Amino acid sequence: MPTNQQIQLDNRPVGEAVASNFKLVTTETPALQDGQVLVRHHFLSLDPYMRGRMNDSKSYAVPQALGQTMGGGTVGEVMESKNDKYDVGDKVVGMGGWQQYSVVDATVLGALRKVDTTHVPLSAYLGAVGMPGVTAWYGLVKIIEPKAGETMVVSAATGAVGSAFAALSKARGCRTVGIAGGPDKCKYAVEELGFDACIDYKLHKDANSLSAALKDACPNGVDGYFENVGGMVLDAVLSRMNAFGRIAVCGMIAGYNGAPLPLTYPALILMNRLKVQGFIVSEHMEVWPEALKELGTMVATGKLRARESIAQGLEAAPEAFLGLLKGKNFGKQLVKLV
Numbered sequence: 001m002p003t004n005q006q007i008q009l010d011n012r013p014v015g016e017a018v019a020s021n022f023k024l025v026t027t028e029t030p031a032l033q034d035g036q037v038l039v040r041h042h043f044l045s046l047d048p049y050m051r052g053r054m055n056d057s058k059s060y061a062v063p064q065a066l067g068q069t070m071g072g073g074t075v076g077e078v079m080e081s082k083n084d085k086y087d088v089g090d091k092v093v094g095m096g097g098w099q100q101y102s103v104v105d106a107t108v109l110g111a112l113r114k115v116d117t118t119h120v121p122l123s124a125y126l127g128a129v130g131m132p133g134v135t136a137w138y139g140l141v142k143i144i145e146p147k148a149g150e151t152m153v154v155s156a157a158t159g160a161v162g163s164a165f166a167a168l169s170k171a172r173g174c175r176t177v178g179i180a181g182g183p184d185k186c187k188y189a190v191e192e193l194g195f196d197a198c199i200d201y202k203l204h205k206d207a208n209s210l211s212a213a214l215k216d217a218c219p220n221g222v223d224g225y226f227e228n229v230g231g232m233v234l235d236a237v238l239s240r241m242n243a244f245g246r247i248a249v250c251g252m253i254a255g256y257n258g259a260p261l262p263l264t265y266p267a268l269i270l271m272n273r274l275k276v277q278g279f280i281v282s283e284h285m286e287v288w289p290e291a292l293k294e295l296g297t298m299v300a301t302g303k304l305r306a307r308e309s310i311a312q313g314l315e316a317a318p319e320a321f322l323g324l325l326k327g328k329n330f331g332k333q334l335v336k337l338v
């Protein structure tokens, strides 16, 4: 069995996460038991939710245990199998974690899923045709429930979730406006992702200024908002919501280091009779097949060409992850492991 490199959570962050919270270790891979498969990971997914799991606090998921391999989505190839349903060479997606190899009990429902790389690249199963894509789909289709001609806004617009949101929203005939950090991301949002407009929030020092820019980009107001960031961005979009608008609260990355994100005018929710609903995509497994089908077709036909930021090698994972929390990624953040 191969030697395995892993990244473990060594200690918990106080405020901002730092590289010394992580530790690289080398271990031996155990021999396979009946029902298990050995997977060699080709790509590791880095996702904002991992920051929350580094804290030992009450949340929707249990905290990442200290001294254990960091959890995370992976795609890879079956190298050895003691399970009838998996053959050597099968491409699979699972939750292999921050390591080169994983031994997976493939008899556990949902532990591993075979994927077809004929028309969809393997890495896309961690992004547009994976958890982030389904996240965009759920928030748009099930919470916002868009109608053709309405105006949709999404923050962190060029990221893994935001880029899928753009394609799904445009396919439903909506004016689709992004909010992203910096001129390069905004140019890419309009020219490559199909956004009708994109606002660089870094040009705005406060919510009033950002709200004025939103007024120009959304002349008919905002009917649906997909929230990824929180803080000033949420305040600004809230001020432009139409009556009976819907807000899917997906993430609040601006506060993941523990900074409070107060809402300045919550009364706008009442005045505009808004629906505001948070969600966790893994609690809605029933929609994944339908969502993945639409997203897979979009990627295979070139209607969704999501960008990827790829860090090289497992040892690069901590810095890439810390960068993701500061917007240094441009598109889906992955780590290439082979």
Ligand SMILES: NC(=O)c1ccc[n+]([C@@H]2O[C@H](COP(=O)([O-])OP(=O)(O)OC[C@H]3O[C@@H](n4cnc5c(N)ncnc54)[C@H](OP(=O)(O)O)[C@@H]3O)[C@@H](O)[C@H]2O)c1
Residues within 6 Å of the ligand: 047, 048, 049, 131, 132, 135, 156, 157, 158, 159, 160, 161, 162, 179, 180, 181, 182, 185, 228, 229, 249, 250, 251, 252, 253, 254, 255, 279, 280, 281, 282, 324, 325, 326, 327, 328, 329, 330, 331, 332, 333
């Ligand atoms: N509810 C769920 O089930 C679920 C599932 C998946 C993801 N999410 C959430 O969805 C959001 C997007 O996830 P993703 O995987 O697509 O990540 P991503 O957008 O690929 O990367 C994160 C982006 O967030 C932006 N950002 C970082 N710090 C920020 C700050 N302080 N203020 C404003 N923007 C900041 C950066 O974009 P800019 O450079 O444009 O600022 C950064 O590139 C996250 O909040 C995540 O937690 C939720």
